Amino acid sequence: MSARQVAEQVLDPELPVLTLADLGVLRDVREDGDRVTVTITPTYSGCPALDEMRADLVTRLTDAGYAAVEVRTVLHPAWTTDWISEDGRRKLADHGIAPPQRVGPRAVGPVPLNLEPPARRVPCPRCGSARTTELSRFGSTACKALRRCEDCREPFEQIKEL
Amino acid sequence: MDNAYDGLTDAGEERHWAFGTGFTAALAGVDRAIPDVDRAALAAYCLMLGDDALVYSQRLAEWCSRAPELEEDVALANIALDLLGQARLLLTRAGEVEAAGRDEDTLAYLRDEREFRNVRLTEIDCGPGPGGDFGTTIARLLVLSTWRLALLGQLTASADPVLAAVAAKGVKELAYHRDHAAQWVLRLAGGTDVSRARMIAGLERVWPFTDELFTTHPVEAALPGVAVDPATLRAEFDQVIDTVFGAADLDRPEVRQVAPLAGQAGRDGVHTEAMGFLLAEMQHIARSTPGAVW
The missing domain is CATH 3.30.300.130 (Fe-S cluster assembly (FSCA))
Known part of the structure; x- marks a missing residue:
């Protein structure tokens, strides 16, 4: 090898x-x-x-x-969740952790403010329902957010976009 | 046995300083060329930004297990961890540029109050101690994360490659911190009469320390192209704060600013009475068992 x-x-x-x-x-x-x-x-x-x-x-x-x-x-360029591979995204979902969505390159200039949690459609990794809600932007590790599925009622973690 | 911690160490293993990070240096393996500038000023500047993050991280960590709900314990601890990570990188860089043999642990644990260069807003007690409550904590989080996000945003263009890289990572983290604070301000201001009153009182508590955030220090003035002049951050700060206050139906607090002491403030090592207590808690174990390893 x-x-x-x-x-x-x-x-x-x-x-x-x-x-x-x-x-x-x-x-x-x-x-x-x-x-x-x-x-x-x-x-x-x-x-x-x-x-x-x-x-x-x-x-x-x-x-x-x-x-x-x-x-x-190396610190530059800064890591982004866009670098998580397709394989990695599949493994995360299989493991009950919702993978991050693609964010693309950050726009130049001031970072826009979000006065409410962004309305992202994060499918439930257990039942596939699109009706999920963010419970907390901060989870058990720095890279995860906590969400809940409104259909199967299970909480689940999501790798939040960075 | 002279040192109680000796028993925890196997002879063949790598030994870590019990109370420091003790691990691989935060910047291990990073390309650390130092730009052709006033080195003393660059070291002092890294210390300023690192101390802001370290001291504020210590304050936020005080909430762990004491926040209004479990999710908030986790959130404030996560924010503190991001800032601690930024502090490690910046203090390591400060020590390296200074070239006097001080690493991040020495700088964090073995400096006295007058040697810390953080702005005073990071150190005051905004709760869970008697100096505030959760509303005050959210007020400070809004002000500091809005300000630091604007600062790091500009610092991404710094001529120092390490500062630029630390800033580029930090911007992404701070964007989450600021959103979190703004969303809480809306909830508290739009909640009950009590939560609204506490939000307003919290803003009045932290607002007197805002002018200091935008005051240019000689160290910053000595590093054109490397350091950010904080006076230039006011426009972005005002715009974000006005947006949040507009949505929350809040007015800017009308309170007097806390003046510097004989022209000196946090950036000069002149702190509030809260700082000594904070450092005593943060440093006392490391100092009372110097060099202990595990």
């Missing part, structure tokens, strides 16, 4: 249904003999999973026989 393949299969410590590749935080893998340089980017500034990701990458690549593993971090 190439170093890239090994790195791509490392799991996100907080959403272990996703690989780092699915999540879109793996920016680059360079192999030079038995030396590897992996570049990752944080999701949120305060995401505590970043240190775990670094450690897991070093462990997995070392186990795969690479003698020197360096994990670099």
Whole structure:
């Protein structure tokens, strides 16, 4: 297996249904003999999973026989949920977590203010109903919001758009 | 055993400072070229923006388990975590540019009150202590997140690549914080007589500290192209606040501003009486067991 393949299969410590590749935080893998340089980017500034990701990458690549593993971090360009792969979106939904919608590039200039939660149609990952409501924009981790399905009445998490 | 924490450490394992972040430096592996500017000013500027985030994060974290509802505990803690992440990056950058061997933990835990450079609005007690309540907390969240979002928005064009990158990430986070505050202002102002009165009282409590947010400091003036001149943020701030107040049927508080002391305020290390208590709580364990590892 190439170093890239090994790195791509490392799991996100907080959403272990996703690989780092699915999540879109793996920016680059360079192999030079038995030396590897992996570049990752944080999701949120305060995401505590970043240190775990670094450690897991070093462990997995070392186990795969690479003698020197360096994990670099890039802050630019800033991570966006648009980088979560199609595969990753499917895995999230299968796991009961609604995937984020596509946001596209941010417009230049001041960020528009939302005086009410944006009326996004987020289908329920359990029953598929489109009638869901946001309970809280902030969930169990920095990247998730909490919603409820008005038909099956189950609460569920959603990766919020960033 | 001299140190109670020694027992928690296996000899072969990496040891972490028990009360610091102790992990990999926040900027590990980031391209950290330093632009050709006044280094002392750049270090001081990173400290200002980092201290705003650190101190305000500490204040917000006080709400954890004490907010009016569980979702709000989680929300305020999440906002605090975003700001703590921004603080780690900015304090690490400050230490690196200063090049005097101070890392983020040293800067957070081992500086005294006069060395902190945060604006005073971040440090005052807006609840859950006696200085405020949830309405006051939401008032401060509206003011500070509106101001910081405008600031970071401009900072994305900074000539310092690290500041620009930290800002670009922060803008996305702050947009959520500001929306959250604005939506609460509408709920509280449009709720019961009590919630409305508390919202108005909360705005009156925080408003005296707003002029300080827009006062240009010599450090900012010394870094054209790198730092944002806060005086230029007023138009965007006013426009957002007017929109929220218009929708909530609120007037701007008519209260006197808290003046600087002999021309000096938070950016100069001159703080309110709340700051010492805040630092005592934030720093005392790290200082009373210096160098403890786990």
